[in-house]
Structure formats: C-alpha cells, structure tokens
Amino acid sequence: MAVSVVDDDPILIWGAGAIGGVLGAYFARAGQAVHMVDVVQDHVEVMRGEGLQIQGPVEEFRQQLVSDTPASLRGKFRRVILAVKAHHTDEALDALVDHLSEDGFVLSAQNGLNERRIAERIGSERTLGCFVNFGADWLAPGRILYGNRAAVALGELDGTRTQRLCDMHALFQTVEPNAVITDNIWGYLWGKLGYGALLFATALTPESMAEAMDSQAHRGVYAKLGTEVMQLAAAARIEPLGFNGFDPKAFATGDQGGIDRSINAMVEHNRHTAKTHSGIYRDLAVRKRKTEVDAQMGIMLELGRRYSLATPAIAALCDLIHDIENNQREQSMGLLDEMLQRCA
Structure with missing residues (x-):
C-alpha cells in the first residue's frame, strides 16, 4: 500500500537508473514533487511521456515524472539525491552544483564512499549519507526492475540527528518501510564495501550471485576479500555494520565458522x-561498459598502501575485472580458480 507524503518542494534526483528510478517513482507516487535528471535522452522522454514503469515481484506500476537531461535542466533545488554510478560522481557534481540552492544539500544513494568526495566539493555540512541495498536493474528506457526489498539506512556524516535527516528518512520510508536512521552511516557504507567485494567476485562468472557465492570450492576467495576490506575498515577506525547476512565481525576476525554462516546467509538472501x-x-x-571497480575496490587498494596493509585478493579482483572490461578475458568460474591461486 502506497504511503502518502504530500510535498511541493521539488526534490532533484540526478541519475534515473536502477536506484534513482525506483526512488523517484515511489516518491512521486506518494505525492512528493520530483524532478529527474538522466543522460539517456530516450529514457528521459519515456519518463516525461508514458511514464517510468517499475516492474518485478515487489510491486508493478507506472509513474509519469518531470525529467530532463543535464543540458536541458533549469532551476535550483534544495534537496538533491545523487544516484549515478560511483565513477561518474565527479562529472555529475560538476553539472549539478549550479542547480544546488544556497541552503541545499546532496544525499548520495550510491555504492562506495562517495560521501567523502561530495563533502570535499560542497562541504560535509551539505552532504547526507545513505545506504541502499535493495535490488534493482535498468532494463531499457522507461523500464526498471525492482527485484527485492532490503536494508536502507540514512545518516548525517557526523552521526548527529537533524531535521533534514528525519525528513529524508520519512521520504525513504515510502520506498522501504523498514528504512532506519543511523548514527554510524560510515559503518553501513563500509559494511556494503565488504559485501560488495564478494559481489564483484560473483561477477567474474556467468552464474547468479547466489550460485557463484555458494561454490564451496571458492569459499576462500570470498573469505579473503571480506577479510581484507574489514581489516582496512579497522585501520580507518570504522566499525562496519552487518545487514542482509553480511557479518563484519566474522570477516574481521577471520572466524571461519562465522564466515561460512555469513556467506550461507548472503546466498539465501540472494x-x-x-x-x-x-x-x-x-x-x-x-x-558492455566500465564498472565501478576502481571507484569502489580501487579505493581499497589506495587505503591498503596508506595503512601498509596487503590486499592481494582485492588487487587480483581489480585486475580480472579490468581484463573483462578490456575484452581480454571472458567471465567464467575459472577466474575464481585464478583468484584462489593469487589469494594463497
């Protein structure tokens, strides 16, 4: 059942792909004035015309949305949600800052630690953190798959509780009723980096996330990746938080029994x-395009050098993803075998 949030103060969503599309459609249906921005002209035209179609097992509906490309957008906005791929963050910020009002802020609904980059550009006081783990895919212009519900959390970067945080939380509850406010948004973001490292490994193969992660022969790959990210989090003095099966403590301590239970839970979730x-x-x-590997896992390599921590599994993962991007390798379970050898 749709929740109503009547609000005529337009919220700008920059990036109308999987995550941004779901957020925009739900917000607008609930009564929130929404303005979408996307670089794909065909996608913009469908959203403006017949509307964005949300499909999948969670819910199906179509929602017409005010939409523009960056070139055609006009006006300034108090609230901006950035929902582009992590490696497009700088490019998007270059374009959106002119549309951010003087009292405005940006919320990052992205993967990775993009809040750091946003804060560098506009100030931490104008940056709001967000963690989103529900599954969604951009299928075609005007079509988004909403695959499953999952954890959502919002928080100020300094852990305080503010009115804008409460207001945005209420808005996100129109999408995910169990969305939470947290005083440790960095813990969620680092937890997702650990989880995400495992998902990057499943992408080395043609198998589903669940099937690839369930491979008993390759548990060592997933254990090593999760452990390296959690060790980096500890060096950065972050306490990662768990969600949807991921157990940060098990990976941080190398508890093999806990890691197995955690992976089993992630397999079941997926x-x-x-x-x-x-x-x-x-x-x-x-x-057939570049992934977020450098914007997410590449940053882990940089932090490993900063903290003098070895990250052989993450390095191997980045190398293999780059090879696939450059058409030098094909996705296969054999790449996980190579990961095992390089992690040993």
Missing part, C-alpha cells in the same frame, strides 16, 4: 530476488 545478478555483472555482460 536466492529470493528477481535481480539474480549484480549490477557489476550487468555492466560487464549486458551493457
């Missing part, structure tokens, strides 16, 4: 979604 493959997989196999 068996119950219409989004069977990760967004990284779709970038490689379907959309």
Whole structure:
C-alpha cells in the first residue's frame, strides 16, 4: 500500500537508473514533487511521456515524472539525491552544483564512499549519507526492475540527528518501510564495501550471485576479500555494520565458522530476488561498459598502501575485472580458480 507524503518542494534526483528510478517513482507516487535528471535522452522522454514503469515481484506500476537531461535542466533545488554510478560522481557534481540552492544539500544513494568526495566539493555540512541495498536493474528506457526489498539506512556524516535527516528518512520510508536512521552511516557504507567485494567476485562468472557465492570450492576467495576490506575498515577506525547476512565481525576476525554462516546467509538472501545478478555483472555482460571497480575496490587498494596493509585478493579482483572490461578475458568460474591461486 502506497504511503502518502504530500510535498511541493521539488526534490532533484540526478541519475534515473536502477536506484534513482525506483526512488523517484515511489516518491512521486506518494505525492512528493520530483524532478529527474538522466543522460539517456530516450529514457528521459519515456519518463516525461508514458511514464517510468517499475516492474518485478515487489510491486508493478507506472509513474509519469518531470525529467530532463543535464543540458536541458533549469532551476535550483534544495534537496538533491545523487544516484549515478560511483565513477561518474565527479562529472555529475560538476553539472549539478549550479542547480544546488544556497541552503541545499546532496544525499548520495550510491555504492562506495562517495560521501567523502561530495563533502570535499560542497562541504560535509551539505552532504547526507545513505545506504541502499535493495535490488534493482535498468532494463531499457522507461523500464526498471525492482527485484527485492532490503536494508536502507540514512545518516548525517557526523552521526548527529537533524531535521533534514528525519525528513529524508520519512521520504525513504515510502520506498522501504523498514528504512532506519543511523548514527554510524560510515559503518553501513563500509559494511556494503565488504559485501560488495564478494559481489564483484560473483561477477567474474556467468552464474547468479547466489550460485557463484555458494561454490564451496571458492569459499576462500570470498573469505579473503571480506577479510581484507574489514581489516582496512579497522585501520580507518570504522566499525562496519552487518545487514542482509553480511557479518563484519566474522570477516574481521577471520572466524571461519562465522564466515561460512555469513556467506550461507548472503546466498539465501540472494536466492529470493528477481535481480539474480549484480549490477557489476550487468555492466560487464549486458551493457558492455566500465564498472565501478576502481571507484569502489580501487579505493581499497589506495587505503591498503596508506595503512601498509596487503590486499592481494582485492588487487587480483581489480585486475580480472579490468581484463573483462578490456575484452581480454571472458567471465567464467575459472577466474575464481585464478583468484584462489593469487589469494594463497
């Protein structure tokens, strides 16, 4: 049942792909004035005309949305949600800052630690953190698959509780009723980096997230990746938080029994979604474009050098993803075998 949030103060959503599209459609249906921005002209025209179609097992509906490309957008906005791929963050910020009002702020509904980059550009006081784990895919212009519900959290970067945080939380509850306010948004973001490292590994293969992660022969790959990210989090003095099966403490301590239980729980979670493959997989196999590997895992390599921590599994993962991007390798379970050798 749709929740009503009547609000005529337009919220700008920059990036109308999987996550941004779901957010915009739900917000608008609930009564929130929404203005979408996307670089794909055909997508913009469909959203303006017949409307954005949300499909999948969670819910199906069509929602007409005010939409523009960056070139045609006019006006300034108090609230901006940035929902582009992590490696497009700088480009998007270059374009959107002129549309941010003096009292405005940007909320990052992205993967990675993009809040750091946004804060560098506009100030931490104008940056709001967000963690989104529900499954969604951009299928075609005007079509988004909403594959499953999952954890959503919002928080100020300094952990305080503000009115704008409460207001945005109420808005996000129109999409995910169980969305939470947290005083440790960095913990959620780092937790997702750990989870995300495992999902990057599943994208080395043609298998679904659940099937690839369930491979007993390759548990060592997933254990090593999760452990490296959690060790980096500890060096950065972050306390990662768990969600949807991911257990940060098990990976941080190398508790093999806990890691196995955590992976089993993640496998089970991913068996119950219409989004069977990760967004990284779709970038490689379907959309044939660059992934977020440098913007997410590449940053982990930089931090490893800063903290003098070895990250062989993350380095191998980045190398193999780059090879697939450059058409030098094909996705296969054999790449996980190579990961095992390089992680040893």
